[in-house]
Amino acid sequence: MTVLTERHIDRLVAKSIAGDARAFGKLYDEFAERVYAFVRGRVGSTEDAEDVTAVVFLKAWEAIGGYDDRGLPFGAWIFRIARNAVIDSYRRTSRNSDCAPVGDAPDMADGSMPVDESVFIRVRVEETITAMELLTEEQRSVLMLRFVWGFDLKDSAQALGKSEGAVKALQHRAVRSLARLLAEENDDG
Amino acid sequence: MDRFDPDIDDLDAARDAVLGSVVRLSADRKRAIRSRVMSTVTRDAMFARARVVFRHAVAAVTVTATLLGGVSYAAARSLPGDPLYSIKRVSEELTLQVLPDGQLQSRFLFTIAVRRANEIARMSTGGADRALMLRALEQFRATTSAAYSGSGSTDETDAAEARLQESVNSAPQPARTQLQKAVEDAGSAGSGHPSVESSPEGEGSGSEASGQEDPSDGSGSGWGEPSVDATGQGGTIRP
Known part of the structure; x- marks a missing residue:
C-alpha cells in the first residue's frame, strides 16, 4: 500500500477532475487495497469483491468532476462510494449474508512459518472474521476506517457522516462488541 | 492450543485482530482490477478531450457566425447615415468587382438599385x-443608370427591371x-452611359446636393430636384 501525502493526493484529485486518466490511476494505486479490504469483508466471494472494487473506482471516476475537496477528504469520499457500492451489491444479488468463506481467509501457510503456527493464526483470523460479521454495519465500518484505512477520528467522522464524538462512541462499542464476540467464540471452542 | 486472547478490550489488540482478518489484495489482482478500471477511464478521458475540442470549435464557429451574421444582417438593414451603411456599400462594391462583366453584373446592379x-x-x-x-436619391440615380447602361434585353434583366419597377411603385410619395x-431617365438614356461613380453614404457631406438644389423648386416632390454628381467621391459603381 502506497502512502501519499494529502497534498499529493489533492494534486492528483485536481488533475483527475481535469480529466487526467494517469492521475486517477495513481489514486487507484493509493486506495485500491483499502477499498478492496473494506469490500471483501462485505461480499460473498473474491470475484464479487473485485467486481465491486472496480465499480467503486469507476463510479469515482464518473463522479470526480463534482468532487469538492473543501468539504470531504478524498479518502472519506471514496469510502462513501465504496459503502454505497456494497449496499448496491447487496441489492443486486439479494444476498443478506456477507460471510466470507473460510477458504478466502488470508493464506498464512506460505512457508514462512511452521504449519502449526499458521493453522493457529488461520483459526484466529476466521474467528475474527466471524466476529466482525456479527457487528453492525456502522461498527464494522468504523473499525475498518480506523484500523485498516488509517483514518483519524475526524476523517472517520466525515466518511461516516457523523460527529467525532459519535464516532468515538461508536468505535468504543465496536471494540467492546468484538471483544465479547471473540470471548464467546473462545468459550464455545 | 493457546487460543486467541479474549481480553480484547484494548484498542491495539482490536487493531491487530481486524488487520489480521483483512483479506489482502494481491499485486496481481490489483493490477487486473486496475486494467479493467483504467481501460474505461482512459477511453472516457480521450472522449472527454475530444468533446472539449469539439465544443471549443463549435463555440468558435458559433461566435464567429453570430458576429459576422449579426453584422451582415445589421448592415443589410442599415440606411444611409447609419454607422454600418458603409459596410453594406463596400460589400456591394466587392461583389461587383468579382462578378464578370455581362448579365450577372447587370442583374446585380438592378438588385442594388432595388435596395x-x-x-x-x-x-x-x-x-x-x-x-x-x-x-440617397443621387445614389439611386447613379446605380439605376449603371444598371440600364449595361443591360441587354434578356429574360433575367427584364425580370430584374420588373423588380425595380415594383419597388418604385410601392414607395410612398413623394419618394415614388x-x-x-x-x-x-436611366431607361431612356439606354446603354450609352459611361461608368457611373457614386459616393458612398456617410463619406460625402451631402451639402453639395442640397446646396445645388433650389428650395423653391416647383417639382412638387417636396425634395426639389437634386443634381446627380456622376463623378462623386468615394465608392464606384460601374457596369
Missing part, C-alpha cells in the same frame, strides 16, 4: 434628414415620383 429604392422608401416613411434623402423619374 436603394427600398432604402429611400424606408427613409421617406421614417422622416429621414432631407440632405440624406437627396443623397422621384424614383420613377430617375428610372425613366
Whole structure:
C-alpha cells in the first residue's frame, strides 16, 4: 500500500477532475487495497469483491468532476462510494449474508512459518472474521476506517457522516462488541 | 492450543485482530482490477478531450457566425447615415468587382438599385434628414443608370427591371415620383452611359446636393430636384 501525502493526493484529485486518466490511476494505486479490504469483508466471494472494487473506482471516476475537496477528504469520499457500492451489491444479488468463506481467509501457510503456527493464526483470523460479521454495519465500518484505512477520528467522522464524538462512541462499542464476540467464540471452542 | 486472547478490550489488540482478518489484495489482482478500471477511464478521458475540442470549435464557429451574421444582417438593414451603411456599400462594391462583366453584373446592379429604392422608401416613411434623402436619391440615380447602361434585353434583366419597377411603385410619395423619374431617365438614356461613380453614404457631406438644389423648386416632390454628381467621391459603381 502506497502512502501519499494529502497534498499529493489533492494534486492528483485536481488533475483527475481535469480529466487526467494517469492521475486517477495513481489514486487507484493509493486506495485500491483499502477499498478492496473494506469490500471483501462485505461480499460473498473474491470475484464479487473485485467486481465491486472496480465499480467503486469507476463510479469515482464518473463522479470526480463534482468532487469538492473543501468539504470531504478524498479518502472519506471514496469510502462513501465504496459503502454505497456494497449496499448496491447487496441489492443486486439479494444476498443478506456477507460471510466470507473460510477458504478466502488470508493464506498464512506460505512457508514462512511452521504449519502449526499458521493453522493457529488461520483459526484466529476466521474467528475474527466471524466476529466482525456479527457487528453492525456502522461498527464494522468504523473499525475498518480506523484500523485498516488509517483514518483519524475526524476523517472517520466525515466518511461516516457523523460527529467525532459519535464516532468515538461508536468505535468504543465496536471494540467492546468484538471483544465479547471473540470471548464467546473462545468459550464455545 | 493457546487460543486467541479474549481480553480484547484494548484498542491495539482490536487493531491487530481486524488487520489480521483483512483479506489482502494481491499485486496481481490489483493490477487486473486496475486494467479493467483504467481501460474505461482512459477511453472516457480521450472522449472527454475530444468533446472539449469539439465544443471549443463549435463555440468558435458559433461566435464567429453570430458576429459576422449579426453584422451582415445589421448592415443589410442599415440606411444611409447609419454607422454600418458603409459596410453594406463596400460589400456591394466587392461583389461587383468579382462578378464578370455581362448579365450577372447587370442583374446585380438592378438588385442594388432595388435596395436603394427600398432604402429611400424606408427613409421617406421614417422622416429621414432631407440632405440624406437627396443623397440617397443621387445614389439611386447613379446605380439605376449603371444598371440600364449595361443591360441587354434578356429574360433575367427584364425580370430584374420588373423588380425595380415594383419597388418604385410601392414607395410612398413623394419618394415614388422621384424614383420613377430617375428610372425613366436611366431607361431612356439606354446603354450609352459611361461608368457611373457614386459616393458612398456617410463619406460625402451631402451639402453639395442640397446646396445645388433650389428650395423653391416647383417639382412638387417636396425634395426639389437634386443634381446627380456622376463623378462623386468615394465608392464606384460601374457596369
